[in-house]
Amino acid sequence: MASLITPDQFSANQDAEALRKACQGWGTNEKVIISILSHRSATQRKEIRVAYEQLYQEDLLKRLESELSGDFERAVYRWTLDPADRDAVLANLAIKKPDETDYNVIIEISSVRCPEELLAVRKAYQLRYRCSLEEDLAQHTAGDIRKLLVALVTAYRYDGNEINEKLASSEANILHDAIKEKCFNHEEIIRILSTRSKTQLMATFNKYRDDHGSSISKNLLGDGTSNFQKALHVAIRCLNDPKKYFEKVLRNAIIGTGTDENALTRVIVTRAERDLRDIMVVYYKKNSVPLEQAVAQETSGDYKTFLLTLLGKN
């Protein structure tokens, strides 16, 4: 369930005017910006942007970029984007990250989105960066990680509910043998994870657990610490149970010294309209502390207010 709360009555023009007023003059009225934008769905935000452009011949996003700053600005900017465009921006940032591509983000986007959404992300990427997502991704990665990521990102999975039990069995065995040997027959693992439909994969993971006693993600993190193995682990968790996966990302972002604002923003902003409420339930179960409380403790100012509003606080 989504955590986003939107009003019953909505006028894009009124919102655009209010946002304009909030940005005019000295200083910015962040409260107004938060109270409007964090209570609007993707469609509504799009209408507001269109209305704003028509009224003031200016891109709302550019205005926000110049008026706000820091984590708050990044959060508001990413929130206001169209979901597909947002994913394209996040993917690009992940790919171009200095030192090493942030493969978690790529895996998240390609494994959690449904096939049509992933296509929309690829189209948005081309529009924005004038090259294909797989082109950039392939250029900035190498070896097995590249094979896995490019395969995940270019997949257009069948989205039906058919399950082939025999196939699930045989592929569960292939996965098991590959993991056990620790030689990781990468080609086969990548093939199965990146081409099978999500329903078929769930059946495969279930068969794996039934046949071998423990879930496949437990078996993966042995003593291996290669990036490829870590990436496999992330992919399997995303495909198997995205909510649990996101809870872990949030927990890692919050716990310990310092907060990973990028990860925090990313999860909250991308899931608020989907299943953030469910993730919050998982979070509470695992940490005995509600997510809103943890976020309130770790963040401050407008950034905090914005996140809390997306989490459903009034």
Added chain:
Amino acid sequence: MALTDELKTLNNAFSGLGVDEKSLISILGNSHPEERKCFRKGTPHLFKEDERLFERWNDDRVRLLKHEFMRFKNAVVLWAMHPWERDARLVKEALKKGPEVYGVIVEIACTRSSEELLGARKAYHSLFDHSIEEDVAYHIDGPEKKLLVALVSAYRYEGAKVKDDTAKSEAQTLSHAIKNADKTNPIEDDEVIRILSTRSKAHLREVYKHYKEISGQNIDEDLDVALRLKETVQCLCTPQTYFSKVLELALRNDVDKNTKKGLTRVIVTRADTDMKEIKEDYENQYGVSLSNKIEETANGNYKDFLLTLVART
């Protein structure tokens, strides 16, 4: 029917691509039993003298004839199909037939536009309850597997923007990989696959230009030993040359049935797109117009249908 002319016509009616329905109707249809006996005795490649003293149809020829009669029907059905369904079915058929025809998969993945390929992938879901990449990855086993999976999954940028430095360095990479073909098969080389399966066609044209400067040859000439790679490279940047070659092969006399199917496939799938350019290329390369060659080699309704499609542009 004792006249050798009519015998010749009947012979022709049954040879080449498709069958000459009109002649079969007018000559065979009007024949007396004696005349048909003459026909059977006069065509030893169609009928054999059986030990129990009757002329018996050659079983293999009857099988082949079935295909020839069906050519028209197949062409019509393929032509009426939505292009997405067409491409999806062609890929499925190629997967079933095996490695000799995987070139069709390369053809579809590389000559279609990004949106057309996407459409084919959608149709594939509907028709076969699996994704194209799933089936390609599962059913193909040889060295070309990685390349083919990557090609069918591509969603290439279609704009004109090209990065010249990258094009140069990628030309170097390709040249290097081709030179070292004896150590690693270039079709399995990760960089070769990356470049050929992710770059836009405009970018690849730049890469080929630089390749020619580096190695002195066109890249497809250097790939003569690696057939699938050669096809990939041709389909991506000079599809008309590729298509006219497929047509030329299909119109030869003694080729296998898969090669012959290229005639229907290319004409039906390109009649709405670049048939004009293919015709020009064909005439330039082989010195005879495509229509004339079809007139010589094909028969009946099948021939008329193809000529109509070809004449549209």
